[in-house]
Structures are given as structure tokens and as C-alpha cells.
Amino acid sequence: MEDLHTGFPTLEGLLLATNGVSFSLERGSTLALVGESGSGKSMTCRSIIGLVPRPGEVIEGRVVFDGRDLLGLSRSELRKVRGSEIGMVFQDPTASLNPVYKVGNQIVEVLRIKRRMGTREATRRAIELLDRVGIASPETQFHSYPHEMSGGMRQRAMIASAIAAEPMLLIADEPTAALDVTVQAQIMTLLSELQQDTGMAMILVSHDFGVIAQHCDHVAVMYAGYIVEQAPVQEIFDHPSHPYTQALLASIPHLDTGGRSEIVPVKGQPPDLSRLPPGCPFSPRCGFVGDGCHSVPMSLQQVGADHATACPFVTWRDRAASPPDLQEAPR
Numbered sequence: 001m002e003d004l005h006t007g008f009p010t011l012e013g014l015l016l017a018t019n020g021v022s023f024s025l026e027r028g029s030t031l032a033l034v035g036e037s038g039s040g041k042s043m044t045c046r047s048i049i050g051l052v053p054r055p056g057e058v059i060e061g062r063v064v065f066d067g068r069d070l071l072g073l074s075r076s077e078l079r080k081v082r083g084s085e086i087g088m089v090f091q092d093p094t095a096s097l098n099p100v101y102k103v104g105n106q107i108v109e110v111l112r113i114k115r116r117m118g119t120r121e122a123t124r125r126a127i128e129l130l131d132r133v134g135i136a137s138p139e140t141q142f143h144s145y146p147h148e149m150s151g152g153m154r155q156r157a158m159i160a161s162a163i164a165a166e167p168m169l170l171i172a173d174e175p176t177a178a179l180d181v182t183v184q185a186q187i188m189t190l191l192s193e194l195q196q197d198t199g200m201a202m203i204l205v206s207h208d209f210g211v212i213a214q215h216c217d218h219v220a221v222m223y224a225g226y227i228v229e230q231a232p233v234q235e236i237f238d239h240p241s242h243p244y245t246q247a248l249l250a251s252i253p254h255l256d257t258g259g260r261s262e263i264v265p266v267k268g269q270p271p272d273l274s275r276l277p278p279g280c281p282f283s284p285r286c287g288f289v290g291d292g293c294h295s296v297p298m299s300l301q302q303v304g305a306d307h308a309t310a311c312p313f314v315t316w317r318d319r320a321a322s323p324p325d326l327q328e329a330p331r
Contacts, residue, residue, distance in 0.1 A: 004061035104142030
């Protein structure tokens, strides 16, 4: 993805849900998109497969997948890519599965359209997929309607539908958000196993840093439509460079301190995208803000091997140290 801008026209002007988003993803690896609600994670994913809700649209940028710019494809060409080459697991399976069709028939439909299978072969394969994603009695559940399944089973059925055509890329938009902790762990383990079996790449949208630490290779931290920091997952935990990343990590409870460490919430509220401040959009909430922050260009710059940040004032890494004089810090 190169310099993606996705916008929505409003009475107050153009609202950018993604603002110059760029990243790359290799086969078999997992990229996490993390940030508060409204930071642009889901819209980035929807932009990849052409599902930006109207009147929104991708204004500029490139999304190169397997040598093709997806933004240059026609609607019919893009429909062929969806499902067959790029699968997507949405946050709410109840809204994604058709309530008046049996779950098994919905998977059969994917196989008939995307894999050109006959009804008998597709039915057999759909039952195999339900079994593969850990649904007990798949022959029986094949004939169930979505409302007859638990939340975890619906999410598993959604995953079965998403991987039915064996896509090269799976986009998982908060696939465990509505599930209890035990089922969350089962779903993420399932996705990791499927990835190992098929070699597919995965983009995972999540608020859960624990899930990210266990299942992802790289992390892109998003805020107000921008990627503010990008690095391998261990580097993000060991050396967070952007104040927003540090604030997110500070708000997580740690088990290795006997429960005595203070959990520091990120102060303030996520920004109004139609009224962003000049420079860094995180500046109104940042504990290290200075005059120089109001003219930051928000372009990523390297601070280490495969580690980039949008904050130019990264000479300090120790959060216990005093904040620098940002007005005199090098730009």
C-alpha cells in the first residue's frame, strides 16, 4: 500500500479516514493494525478490497497485490479478487452472515462461485471446512441458521467462509471483539494454524496487545487516519518511539509487577477528523507536546532497522526522563 487517501465528503469539507497510509506485507506474515476506534484501521482494510461505504471513496494511492494495482481494477475484476484471493473476516458475524440462509449453504455458494465446484462437491467441502474451524458435529451445523449458533460458532463459520477459496491474504477486522476470552484464544489459535497450513498473509485489526504479541510479526500504529509508528512486534514493545504508542502500552496492565503498577489511561478523546489540529493530530493529548509539534509533517522516518515513526523528537526513549525542549529539538 502506497500513500492511501480515503475520504468522505461532508458539509464541513473532505474528511480523510486514511491519510497517506503506506505499508508492505510479505507472504505468510501477519501485520497488526492497532489504534483507538476511529483511527482508520477498518477503513484501511475496506479500501484494499473496494468496500468503502458510499459516499466515501479512495482519492489517491496504490494498493499493489500480487503485481496488480487493485485500485485500477473494474468492479467485476475486483469481485473476482474478493473471496478467491483476498478473504475478509468482519468484526460482527451476525451482520455478515445472511440470517435467512443456512450457514452451510452460504459456504457452498462461495465454493460454487469462487472455485467453480458442483453442488455435491461444494457441500462435502463446506462440511470439511466447518470441521476444520473447530465446529462440533459439522454435518448437523451445516443445516443451522446463524441465529441458532453461539457467537463463537458464528465467527468460526465466518472464518470457514473466508478461507473457503484458499485466499493468499486474509483480512481479519477485530475477529474476536465480541467473544469471551477463552473463545478469543481459540479463534486466534485457529487463524494461526490456518496461516501455517496455507501460507497466507494476514492483516489483523485489534485493540488487544496481548493478541498482537502472540500472533503478529509487524505492527502499524494508527491515529487519526495516519500511521504514526511501524516496526516489528518485539521492537514496538521494547522501544516504542511515538508518544501515542507509549500511551497505549502504558494503559495495559502488566502481570509481572504483582499488580501494583499504575494503569495510565490515554487522556482526552480521539480527535474529530474534520477539526484536526495543525501538525501532529496527537498533540492535544500528548504529555510531551511543544511548539514544534504543530508543524510536524507526519511523514514516517527511520529510527532503527525496519522501525519508523512520525514523531521527529525521538532522541528520548526513556519514559521516566524529562521531556525535551521540543522547540529546539532537531527536525
